[in-house]
Amino acid sequence: MPMARPTIADIAERAGVSKGAVSFALNGRPGVSEETRRRILAVADEMNWRPHRAARSLGNSRAGAVGLILSRPARTLGLEPFFGQVVSGLQAGLAEDGTALQLLVVEDPEAEMAAYRTWTAEKRVDGFVLLDPLIEDPRFPALEALEVPVMVLGGPLADTSLSFSWADDSEAMHEAVDYLAALGHRHVVHVAGMPQFLHTKRRMDVLTEAKERHELAEVVSIPTDYSDSEGAVITRRVLSRRDRPTAIVYDSDVMAVAGLGVALEMGVRVPQDLSILSFDDSLLARLTHPALTALTRDTQGWATEAARELLRLIADPTLTVRHQSSTPVLVPRESTAPPAGQ
Amino acid sequence: MPMARPTIADIAERAGVSKGAVSFALNGRPGVSEETRRRILAVADEMNWRPHRAARSLGNSRAGAVGLILSRPARTLGLEPFFGQVVSGLQAGLAEDGTALQLLVVEDPEAEMAAYRTWTAEKRVDGFVLLDPLIEDPRFPALEALEVPVMVLGGPLADTSLSFSWADDSEAMHEAVDYLAALGHRHVVHVAGMPQFLHTKRRMDVLTEAKERHELAEVVSIPTDYSDSEGAVITRRVLSRRDRPTAIVYDSDVMAVAGLGVALEMGVRVPQDLSILSFDDSLLARLTHPALTALTRDTQGWATEAARELLRLIADPTLTVRHQSSTPVLVPRESTAPPAGQ
DNA sequence: AAGCTCAGATAAAGCGGTTAAGTTGGGCCG
């Protein structure tokens, strides 16, 4: 029969020291001589000891986990590659420290807020990662009030003490528009994401500004809910106009692929009659024919960096981290070309 | 300043009872009268009390979490919609009970095994969910030895005491092959998944058997690593033969989409010259043109059911659960048709 | 040699719950 889980008391007995000494030794803090430390570590190793998580948490009031709470319809998780990337990226960063990732998917923002409160009150996690910051995000003040470490993926954020890690979407959007303008496009439609998202707004702002800079004839941003169906509907609508755009920028690859499908269905050739650019890259964008020109970024790496910053923040809650990760890069593929008649 | 987190001691004092009574009341177990219970609950509610997770775990030796450990290259997580579906499905089932899902992504099977051991030793979780059972899966005996509740997603499993929840892949594959045969296909290639996976083997077996049953001229299963690139390479190879197949069944939608791309690139028309069927459905399969005929199933619902079963198992570890979920269903779309010259 | 300091260890008090083992007092029985 397997021996019961050893505790530090067992180690202490076997090593002939006190529980306290064992704790000091195992945590690498002063209070024991080097020699005793080595002896204790040897015994612990020999007995195959592992700290009991709950006991440790109770003792030092660290949960050893951080929370990620998503309020999107659950099925979105499987659809948007973004989530998988973020989750595995976060996980990688946290794992370096032995910290776990607790995931919760809820249906609405109220449930999300409730979960922040509950998990904080239960000391279930040491901090949170927030996705998709909104323009006037009600979660920010609430979380500030909870006085819990938070790392927002997105930004930059003003008017909040919360930490964030951002990528320069504006710059990336500039690059995209400059590229299209250089190709000779003057009628550009932007199929955007949810208008309340901060990054959606920033992208739309760049577009408005770009219109003047490049003396474009038309630049419109149309907000959506990120679904493939809205992407398709809007594409169908703008391609049905007499004065149709020669280029469309999509805020997600799912919408871009849906849009491409509509173009095919309507006999609009890509890229001859229409250029398509996706502000989001993934396998999806590469598997289509033609493959989609996209703004690509290392989402996973970004999330890993953010996770590390969050761990720093948890270690020292007085910090406010403002971290910037690399700017998305334009990867030209087959879906963009100069407009016909150019 | 915010009042410190209330503990049951605070509640006890305020309600004029002992800590024990409070614990009984809050957990709905006998030992207090209905009236006292109500009073205690009222006080707890008023003080906005939440149980401290670690304390509770230490007391009743339940971690209140289950683990999901994946050993796949981290990027796969973002690529395969399957994972997102499973994660959100599990999460939904566990949430009903307030149980959390701990996720870990590791690079290789050794690290996966190490994590099972560590998490069990640390009492970090109460049980595990296993994905992708292998034919002679070394994880099974190891986990049996650890004496920890486990629910395998896949099966059916023999020679193990582990519980599992399965969907009848064989039956589904039958349906797919019958359909193709009925359309008139006699040369069918199966671009399979990893050969060591149990479900890959079962699908391949069905195909072999189907060959005789339907008197097909050719039926080949070609194992792959599930990557889009292998899917493409193999498709290119089989389509280059003089005697090319008239239908290809892919074990994942990612490979199916990649295969469709190759067909387009080679001027092979789908479905006129080639029928494509995907043994896996997701947005991906629906967004392509033509949309892919696929075997579809409610992965998320399956995971939710499995999660519930795992909770039962944790409550009563003597159980061995054998749960069957619904069989995948064939959804004909545009990528399948009778072969040319039929 | 008395007085200090300080490293190296011990003992014991938590941390916030759960739970086994008492302790009451009222109702019911013969």
Next chain:
DNA sequence: CGGCCCAACTTAACCGCTTTATCTGAGCTT
């Protein structure tokens, strides 16, 4: 009316680890 039982509570131990005193003795000072 004494004896018993049982529901309703209380006490206190315990879960496994951390952490804050507290203790001890060797080495230095003066």
